[in-house]
Amino acid sequence: MKVHLLHENTDFDTAASLPPQTDALMQDLDLDILIRAMxxxxKYLAEVAKSVLFQSLLEKDHILYRQEILQDAIDNEGPLRDLYALANEAIEAKRHSWFSMFGAYPSSILYGSVRLLQMYVPILEQLRKWTKQYQQLFRSRGLRRFCLMIQEELNDDYMKNLVLYLKELQFIDGVMISAGLKAGNEPFQYELRKPHRRDPNWIRRLFSPRTPSFTFSLDPRDEAGGRALGELRDRGINYAANAVAQSADHIENFFKILKQELAFYIGALNLKQHLVSLGEPYTFPIVNTDPVPTFECSGLYNICLALVANKAVMGNSVQxxxxxxxIITxxxxxxxxxxxxxxxxxQLMMQSGLFVPAQSLIADIRSGVFTHYRRKEDRNLGSGKFDEELKRMNTIVDLMGPNSLILFNESFASTNEREGSEIARYIVSALLEAGTKVFFVTHLYTFAHYFQEQASATTIMLRAERRQDGSRTFRIVMGAPSQHSHGEDLYKQVFTEAL
Structure with missing residues (x-):
């Protein structure tokens, strides 16, 4: 049985290594707040949320596949949470059962596996009941396929035979084993035989001809004979023990994967509840596949800021x-x-299949998301801020692939304005030639003015809005860079405080 609720044709691998820039993104974008809300x-939901968030999807159809399932989860939150609880129940039942200690002998392996499968039978029945009850509610490809798969693979005949075989494998009437004889009457080719079914009619059983047989019994004090008989039994049931153990492992792994993949959607539902309580909007983004780079948003807000402030925050609209x-100045x-x-x-939320914190968003897929934010100066005095910025930029460039997204926040401002502008200009020009999309927050007027003049067709100039009285609206609007905005702020701050 295959879950396939995060990928259409394969299971999700939480053990896969995360991108090298994960720690930087966690720090610069405050993503621990987002993951904590999900x-x-x-702890388990947090681990899954982080793993899925950073293993970005790179195909539009893959993103839409998750969006469809998440929409189903939002529309049917109760059933999805019930299914997650059922998967968790199966895992916890195994964890809290001593049947997991199967031992090394075939007899103990078989005994433990049979008991574990018997424990899974009522849970599988609940799973079948769940799919029958809710399958008509779902519209997504993923959940409809999942329900159909459960109905086909766990059909009535399968469940009936499963219960029957588990009863027979308890060997209440003993074990029937056959073997061949080699030279010297040495036995080989041990095989477990299906026991004869008893005729329910006792009259026919009484008068039917009996197969001739020979029996022997062991003295209760014959320890060596008991060990030999136990070894003989283990040889006969060895293949059966392995097969039943594999079946138990298969069902156990199915529930583990089911819990793991549902955990992402449960985290999304938790996040949605936080946003609803704050009165903040959320929407499924439109994935742009045109060759023209696109980022168009309405009411886009910083979800981590809203979660920390516990209130609605200002959103922005950008075309x-x-x-x-x-360039944002x-x-x-x-x-x-x-x-x-x-x-x-x-961008990260969109490419993980999540909704985004906005009224609307249209964006293209990026092969990777990177940040270059200011850092504190090296306490060991191994290098200054500027050297550290350049070294980190060199590392980022080595990691970046074509068609990436990089966010600069006051980069290269630790040197003088002229030198910082020149370095920023050369680095950004090279990134743009490689097809990278760049968002750059800066006070470097020379740098910003250069791109405004030289690349106005492919550059959008944005500004933090300020009213005439100097108060902030915390909105980002279209606007050319000002040569004096930063200096004016510093002047007012210093001299107003001095007065």
Whole structure:
């Protein structure tokens, strides 16, 4: 049985290594807040959410496949949570049962496997009942296929035979084994035989001819004979023990994978509940597959900020179709970094199959998401801020593939304005030539002005809005960079405080 609720044709691998930039993204985008909201402090949900979030999907149909299942989960939250609880019940039953200690002998392996399968039978029956009850509610390819698969593979005949075989494998009337004899009457080719079914009519049993047989019995004190008989029994049931153990493992793994893949959708439902309680919008993004780079959003907000503030926060609307570069300038504490984080978070959420924190979003698929944010100065004085920025940029470039997305936040501002602008210009120009989409928050006027003049057709200029009285709206709007905005802020801050 195959779950296939995260990928259409394969199981999800949580053991796969995460991208090298994971730690930087966690730090720069505050993603621990998002994962904590999805998990509701459940460690298992947090691990799955992080693994899925960073293993980005790179095909539109794969993203739509998850979106369909998540929409089904939102429309039928109760049944999906019931299915997750059922999978968890199966796993916990095995974990809390001593039957998991099968031992090394075929007889103990068979005994433990049979008992484990008997424990799974009522849970499998509940799973069959669940699919029959809810399969008509689902519209997604994934959940409809899952329900159909359960109905076909766990049909009435299968369940009836399963119960019957498990009863026979308890060998209440003893074990029937056949063997051949080699030279010297040495036995070989041990085979377990199906016991004769007793005729339910006792009159026919009484008068039917009997097969001649020979019997022997062991003295209760014959320990060597008991061991020999036990070894003979183990040889006969060895293949059966292995087959039953594999069947038990198969069902156990099925429930483990089912729980694992459902955990992502349970995390999404938890996140949706947080957003609903805050009155914040969410939507499934439209995946753009045109060759023209696209990022168009309405009401896009920083979901991590909203979760921390526990209230609705300002959203932004940007139309950046055909733009490879977005430069965001303007006043300090005006919402530039917040907007930058909202872009990166939305990209990761979209490519994991999640809804996004916005009223609407159209974006293209990126092969990877990277961040280059300012860091604190090296405490060991091994290098200054500027050297550290360049070294980190070199590492990022080695990791980046074509068609990536990178977010710069006040990068290369630790040197003078002229040198920082030149370095930023050369780096960004090279990234754009490689097909990378760039969002750059900066106070480097020379850098921003260069791209405004030289690449206006493929560059969008954004600014943090400020009213005439100097107050912030925390909105990002279209606007050319100002040569004095940062200096004016610093002047007012220093001299107002001095007065």
């Amino acid at each position: 998990s509701d402090d459940d 950046a179709r055909g733009k490879h570069l977005a 303007g006043v300090n504490e005006g919402g530039k970094s917040t907007f930058l984080r909202s872009v990166g978070i939305a």
